[in-house]
Amino acid sequence: MRHPRSQTRTLFLVALLFAPAPPFAAGQADPEQDAAAIRKLLADASGVGLPIGAAAPAFKLKDQDGRERDLGSLTGPRGLVLVFFRSADW
Amino acid sequence: MYCRGQLVQLQHDLPLFRRAGFGLAAISYDSAAVLRDFASRKGIAFPLLADHESTVIRAFAVANRRYAKGTLLDIDSEQITDSPGDIPVYGAAYPSVFVIDPNGKLLWRFVSETDELRLTGTAILERSIGAIAGESRRAMPGGRVQVSVTASNTDAALGNRLSIGLELKMPPGFHVYGREVGRGYRGIEWTMAPSSCWYQGDPEYPRPQLQHFAFEEALLPVYAGDVRITRELVLKPVLSAAEPSLYRLFQSVCLDSNSDVKASGAVTFQACDERQCYPPQTVPLEWRFRFVPPDRERSPPELRREFEQ
Numbered sequence: 001m002r003h004p005r006s007q008t009r010t011l012f013l014v015a016l017l018f019a020p021a022p023p024f025a026a027g028q029a030d031p032e033q034d035a036a037a038i039r040k041l042l043a044d045a046s047g048v049g050l051p052i053g054a055a056a057p058a059f060k061l062k063d064q065d066g067r068e069r070d071l072g073s074l075t076g077p078r079g080l081v082l083v084f085f086r087s088a089d090w
Numbered sequence: 091m092y093c094r095g096q097l098v099q100l101q102h103d104l105p106l107f108r109r110a111g112f113g114l115a116a117i118s119y120d121s122a123a124v125l126r127d128f129a130s131r132k133g134i135a136f137p138l139l140a141d142h143e144s145t146v147i148r149a150f151a152v153a154n155r156r157y158a159k160g161t162l163l164d165i166d167s168e169q170i171t172d173s174p175g176d177i178p179v180y181g182a183a184y185p186s187v188f189v190i191d192p193n194g195k196l197l198w199r200f201v202s203e204t205d206e207l208r209l210t211g212t213a214i215l216e217r218s219i220g221a222i223a224g225e226s227r228r229a230m231p232g233g234r235v236q237v238s239v240t241a242s243n244t245d246a247a248l249g250n251r252l253s254i255g256l257e258l259k260m261p262p263g264f265h266v267y268g269r270e271v272g273r274g275y276r277g278i279e280w281t282m283a284p285s286s287c288w289y290q291g292d293p294e295y296p297r298p299q300l301q302h303f304a305f306e307e308a309l310l311p312v313y314a315g316d317v318r319i320t321r322e323l324v325l326k327p328v329l330s331a332a333e334p335s336l337y338r339l340f341q342s343v344c345l346d347s348n349s350d351v352k353a354s355g356a357v358t359f360q361a362c363d364e365r366q367c368y369p370p371q372t373v374p375l376e377w378r379f380r381f382v383p384p385d386r387e388r389s390p391p392e393l394r395r396e397f398e399q
Contacts, residue, residue, distance in 0.1 A: 009305035031284045038289035041207045041324055042251065049152045049186055056190045057149035062122050063137040064129040067114065071194060074137060078111030079197065080190045081214060083100065084152050084183035085093040085118050086205075088128035088138065088166045089389040 056082075093185065094128070094385040095247045096208040101134050102245070103211025110221050114211075119144050119181045124389045131387075141224070144181035152186045152201055161243075162397070168205050168369070178397045189218040192299075206249040206327030212242040213251045229256075230373050235260050235361050237373045240318075246351060246379035248340075249327040251347070254377050255320045256280055256357055258313065266359040268298030268311030275310070275360055276370040280319055281356035287344035291322035303364075324353065330385055337384075345381055353377045 052055075060070045074080050097116060107114045115137040118125070122140040126299035131136055139146070147153050157163070185311065187209055189198040198218035200209060215221040226244050230237040240255035260277075269277040280293045296318065298311035325344075328336040344351055353376070360370040388394070 032354060034284060034289045035292070038322065038324055041202075041204055041289065042291070042322060043203075044199065045184065045203040046199040046223050048155070048184060048203065050150050050188070050201055051225050052196050052199055052276055054196050056188065056194045057146065058194075059141075059146045059149065061117065061139040061141055061146060063115075064122060064125040064134070064135055065137055066122060066126075067137075069137050069139060071190070074113045074115045075110070075190070075192055076111050076113040077192070078219075079192055080113040080115065081218075082188045082190060083096075083114070083116040083214075084150065084186040084188075085096060085116055085178075086148060086154075086182045086185060087118055087124075087177075088094060088097065088120050089394055090163075090177050 092206055092208050092247075092249045092329075092384075094132075094387075095382060096185075096210070097128070097133050097134055097138070098385070099208075099210045099243075099245070099247065099250075099382070101132070101136065104136055106211050106215060106221075108302055110215055110219065110379065112141075112215075115139055117141050117146055117215065119147060119395075121393070121395070123393045127389055127393055144183075147181065147183045150183075150186070150188065152183045154182050154184050158298050168240060174397070178395055187214055187218075189214070203246055204330075207251060207381060208247075208249050209251050210243050216242060216253055230375060233361070233371060234264060235266065235359070237357060237375070239375050239377055240379050241379065244380060245382050246325055247382040248325050248384060252323045252325070252327055252379070253320050253327075254323055254353065255318055256375060257319075258317045258357075258359070260314055260316075260361070263363045265301070265305075265312040265314040266317070266361050268313060269295055271307070271311055273308070273310075275367065276358065277311075278313065278317075278319075278357065278359040280321070280355060280357045282321075282353070285353070286326070287340065287351060288326055288353065289324045293321045295319050317334075323353065349381045351379045351381050353379075 060068055063069050091373045117139040119141055121142050125138040125140055141147050155180040159180050161179050162171050163179040164171045164176050184201050186201040188196055191197050227238050227240045236259040238257045242253040246252055267275045273279040298313050300309040301312050302309055328340045355375045356372050358372040361368050
């Protein structure tokens with residue numbers, strides 16, 4: 001005969017299995033917390049980065065093939081999208 | 091991790107930039123050797139620029155202020171540490187995007203102080219120049235008013251800024267009511283239940299027209315023709331070494347058997363023509379994204395950045 005406690009545990013596990021999708025990330029989604037989180041994520045940081053309207057600083061840097069590139073050589077007919085990223089290593 | 095995924099997505103979106111007439115380049119504090127290795131492994135064809143001394147990063151004022159000289163970072167937990175095995179991050183940039191016009195003037199910018207958010211190519215083009223590029227569009231079964239769902243991307247990774255949309259096409263002579271109509275009419279409403287899988291922004295409704303009808307004294311806010319409503323969605327950035335179970339939970343809760351993320355919602359509206367209004371109807375909506383798992387592969391050890399005191 002099985003130990004009653006192990007039976008209870010089996011019941012609990014079965015209940016977990018058939019429970020609705022388990023909430024995660026600090027409990028059930030909270031619309032207000034989420035609204036605050038997405039506002040923070042989508043905010044353009046103030047006080048860092050050159051402002052709109054400023055002149056892009058001139059530069060010369062090597063690309064992955066060792067070629068030297070500057071603004072002129074990178075810009076298309078309508079302009080240039082320049083992405084700064086943290087690292088391709090980590 | 092989020093950065094590598096972003097570069098692969100930008101490569102995927104490269105034709106959209108070309109079509110829109112823009113060049114694309116990405117800059118980091120990595121050495122040219124790290125960038126060469128990464129570009130060849132992932133097939134990156136647009137220029138990755140090595141700003142090893144961070145001079146351009148500083149010139150654009152996007153050097154991360156948290157990363158002081160001598161700072162080491164545990165990448166799994168994003169915590170600053172003093173353990174010698176961790177990564178020297180002094181001089182690394184905030185994830186940022188600048189759109190520059192042909193005369194060298196900054197047209198648009200987005201600088202993120204959080205560590206997880208990444209813009210995809212379509213998000214950049216949509217937010218900066220208003221181009222609705224690379225969208226998927228699918229019609230939902232409905233009645234006289236044709237309802238379609240759109241998405242800025244077909245693929246999505248954790249921390250991606252995505253834009254989903256809802257389009258209503260009305261036959262001539264038909265309209266639906268704007269949100270604030272009142273007077274017993276039902277204004278259009280796009281609802282989505284809160285999710286554990288993504289953060290969602292509020293719907294961005296366009297401004298309705300004010301119109302006069304024979305059956306009502308006051309002007310009523312209406313939409314006619316084609317209407318497009320959008321909202322932003324960010325898959326929750328759940329990569330945390332402190333709680334590795336979060337990502338596993340994300341996989342089991344948020345991905346279906348095809349590794350797709352499915353978002354659902356509903357739109358309720360009341361359609362009317364010149365003579366009468368029909369009962370309000372609710373159309374279920376569904377968006378689907380192919381999930382792109384995080385890229386955890388680092389550069390070979392001999393190429394990694396050395397610690398400088």
